[in-house]
Amino acid sequence: MTDTPRRRVLVLFGGRSSEHSISCVSAAGILRALDPARYDITAVGILPDGRWVRVAADPSALDAVDGRLPIVADSGESAALLPEPVRDRAGLPAGVLQGVDVVFPVLHGPWGEDGTIQGLLEMAGIPYVGSGVFASAAAMDKGHMKAMLAHAGLPVGPWVLVTAREWSADPSECLDRISALGFPLFVKPARAGSSVGITRVADRGALEAAVREAQSWDPRIIAEAAVVGAREIECGVLADPSGVPQASRCAEIVVHPDHDFYDFEAKYLDDGAELVVPADLDPPVEDEVRRLAVRAYDVLDCEGLARVDFFVQPGRVVINEVNTMPGFTPISMYPRMWGASGVDYHELVDRLIDDALRKGTGLR
Ligand SMILES: Nc1ncnc2c1ncn2[C@@H]1O[C@H](COP(=O)(O)OP(=O)(O)O)[C@@H](O)[C@H]1O
Ligand SMILES: [Mg+2]
Structure with missing residues (x-):
């Protein structure tokens, strides 16, 4: 003692x-x-x-x-x-x-x-614990996040951001701009999570209702071209004792066919999705995902931890989003990916607290 x-x-x-x-x-x-x-x-x-x-x-x-x-x-x-x-x-x-x-x-x-x-x-x-003001705000807003990642040369899919002011000034111009992405597409609140307010839109006729649904969660919305036929792969990033980000093994979300996508119900309410940890990926693909996860963490200036989510198609890896405080239940993806990488839940919590004490507050 x-x-x-x-x-x-x-x-x-x-x-x-x-x-x-x-x-x-x-x-x-x-x-x-x-x-x-x-x-x-x-x-x-x-x-x-x-x-x-x-x-x-x-x-x-x-x-x-x-x-x-x-x-x-x-x-x-x-x-x-x-x-x-x-x-x-x-x-x-x-x-x-x-x-x-x-x-x-x-x-x-x-x-x-x-x-x-x-x-x-x-x-x-x-x-x-975790990221500071800027990284937290940047990662929360899907529009700003994608802009920063794209600016750094990281792969993100095409998107359109629609602010509350743009929508109220000219809704049909906004709908045209979104439609130019092609269908199917996804409409989302810019700053939400757990898939709330997200709709997969198959055609122009269903677009306005999807925009209004997303706006009921956040006046600022984003539309994205659907990445079709992709695998959903996630990777955990954790700061080592010196603050250097390390990537975990990757995991895959396999959504059951009765769900359109990884929606709220599939995430939390039924057995709508299976989490495969670690994911069965070819080693060069997993290496690429892990490299991009650390790059995304660094580009947004994250600290402590992040979960970076990807769409993986044959020959193409796209970043979907970065979560600075990912789900942290013992059966959540982030802790499970670290479990598969040799860091158990207790150690993860201890390491995050140690990292918070190491970085302190203020300009750093
Ligand atoms: N561009 C896209 N192409 C294909 N599927 C998507 C796309 N965007 C979102 N999805 C589906 O919707 C889910 C939730 O979207 P996401 O952007 O991760 O929102 P959240 O922050 O609520 O998790 C994803 O896990 C995926 O199943
Ligand atoms: Mg997500």
């Missing part, structure tokens, strides 16, 4: 996005993995309406039971972080969190994975 002080870890989860429940399940996994001998654990849930509450660091309250997805329960005990570096200062209002060494913001989607919480933690001077 050494006398190293226990690190005070704040696990922050739930949140205002459509991925609230997935975040709860990810947090349950992380709370189970944190060794109480090494960490002093505080859990704070963000309610769907955005209020912060302190909750017991009890993972069993956050598991999915009988297919019902968990949500943060209102404990009635408010919690807050001040946007200024306060350490063990007297006279602060009740509920203000102090003396936190590191935060694990296991939040997916807007108001969490998009640079917003990262900005608050930078202001507070508290190190946190």
Whole structure:
């Protein structure tokens, strides 16, 4: 037994996005993995309406039971972080969190994975797991992400971005611009996740309804040419102890034919998709995917971790998206890919916390 002080870890989860429940399940996994001998654990849930509450660091309250997805329960005990570096200062209002060494913001989607919480933690001077403000925001927005990757010469498919202002000024021009991609195509909210608001559009007649569906999630939308007949391959990136990104073995998502694509139901509600870890890829193809995953991480300036998703066709590898806080339940792709690469779930959580403490906050 050494006398190293226990690190005070704040696990922050739930949140205002459509991925609230997935975040709860990810947090349950992380709370189970944190060794109480090494960490002093505080859990704070963000309610769907955005209020912060302190909750017991009890993972069993956050598991999915009988297919019902968990949500943060209102404990009635408010919690807050001040946007200024306060350490063990007297006279602060009740509920203000102090003396936190590191935060694990296991939040997916807007108001969490998009640079917003990262900005608050930078202001507070508290190190946190994962990417900083810029990379989080850039990766969250599918339009900006693709523009940055394309600018760096990385392979992404053709896309069209439609802002709220462009749509309200001239919807038919927007529909023409999207249609020029050719059909089938995909229409998506620019900043969402878990496939919410995404439609595969077979012809022009179905396009406007798909645009309006995506806009109901985000006024900013993106359309992409469908990559037909491709395999969906993912790769995990994790910083090594010096902060150098390493790629995991790859995995494949095999979507069952009764689903149009890897939609919300296939992801979470039924057995609509099979995860094959590691993927059965020719070694040169897997090498290429792993190389591109690390390049994408670097181009967006990611930190700590990312999951990079690909479409792989014979002779062609295309990057679909980069997730800076990928699903983190023990059966999620990211931890499973690292499991297949010799890093188990406990070690993954420890390494991410160590990486957060190594990088600290501020310009770096
Ligand atoms: N351009 C595309 N071509 C083919 N399939 C696509 C395309 N874009 C999305 N899909 C399908 O839709 C799913 C969700 O899209 P994605 O962009 O990954 O959104 P999310 O951020 O919600 O995961 C993908 O996993 C894939 O099955
Ligand atoms: Mg995806």
